[in-house]
Amino acid sequence: MTRAPQKRRLVTRARLLEAAQNLIAEKGHDALRVEDVVAKAGVAKGTFFSHFEDKDRLLSEIIGADMHASLEKMAAQQPATIQKMADAHQPYFDVIAQNRTTVDVTVRYSGAAAIEDLGPITMAFGRHLDVVADWMENMPAGQLRTDLDTAFLAEGIQAFAVQAIALNFCALHSSVEISDRFRAYLEAWLAPSR
Amino acid sequence: MTRAPQKRRLVTRARLLEAAQNLIAEKGHDALRVEDVVAKAGVAKGTFFSHFEDKDRLLSEIIGADMHASLEKMAAQQPATIQKMADAHQPYFDVIAQNRTTVDVTVRYSGAAAIEDLGPITMAFGRHLDVVADWMENMPAGQLRTDLDTAFLAEGIQAFAVQAIALNFCALHSSVEISDRFRAYLEAWLAPSR
DNA sequence: TTACAAAAATGACCACGGTCAATATAAATT
């Protein structure tokens, strides 16, 4: 039986997260250094690693929270068409595709390391599935293919979201074109004309 | 105008690659250390980085070659059904999903860094698109949806391949189940019943 | 209060990827 953490620990953790967020806001995810974080937070280096198993885990904590926030914005909507579903993903793409680091970390954590401790990014990916499945359940009839359940369709949407982001980074396209590509994929996936 | 490299340089490069391949065969991709590679190859550390911009680039060179080999096996076939298309991907999955490192590197290099110098993994991804597009061009009629061209359908296949691999690592499924999942995706993507 | 055990924090230390001015070797020029 593990005990509840002392409040001191929670304070330290919050300090570390806040320091990291400020540094990211200043210099971007790529330039984040653990030593800078601990210096700003006023703790020792070892403390950092007693709170986060590695640097990527801290990043995943922050990026995961951002993803979650954008997903809640999405969940508050109910797009009526496939096109609008695609468009509603914009805030989500904005978070994931900020830069190479965010893309890398997102992808790495999309497959969870441990089963027990699903990271925040893994959770966010799960939430994404739920959100789009829910959208599809409540969409005006006749637009979606009916041969597959919404959970399966949602998996496909996730695959296309990742693809759109990856291809965007490949050809150095702008963020706008992510959604162009994504829109075409969704149309083809969700409303095939055979 | 850049000159041709001296043969000495080519020899050194080959030595480095061979040393790396042997070490990977012994201990796996994860345990590869640059210092071990240069020791085995009998060169200085700096030499390594004059041949490969970083460690990941060396890995991408080796994994990319493996991917290419498996793709040529695939290209030599002509599956007659969607199911067989999916099954024919097995050697490709075996290369990419060997372990976490191969998956990470593959994904990272799927989006090329520079435009000039497309890495071997990026090239392999491109080859994959060609191979499956070619399969679809030469398949017995009536199986595939006709509303989209094969190049676009190929992009979707790629997206689903990545998704199948990623989900496999997420839930810690076995390699067998990658292709199960992939088969379902392909059927739904290529032959929707609306 | 004091004593004590569990939790938290510390910082010297290590591992390893990556850099770069200096050196050695090969090719080109006289």
Added chain:
DNA sequence: AATTTATATTGACCGTGGTCATTTTTGTAA
């Protein structure tokens, strides 16, 4: 053959992520 120029290699050095035995702090029970 001697000199010069381009190419290839070297290895000491650095930055930064991550470890762990030790010390400090906190909650608790006598």
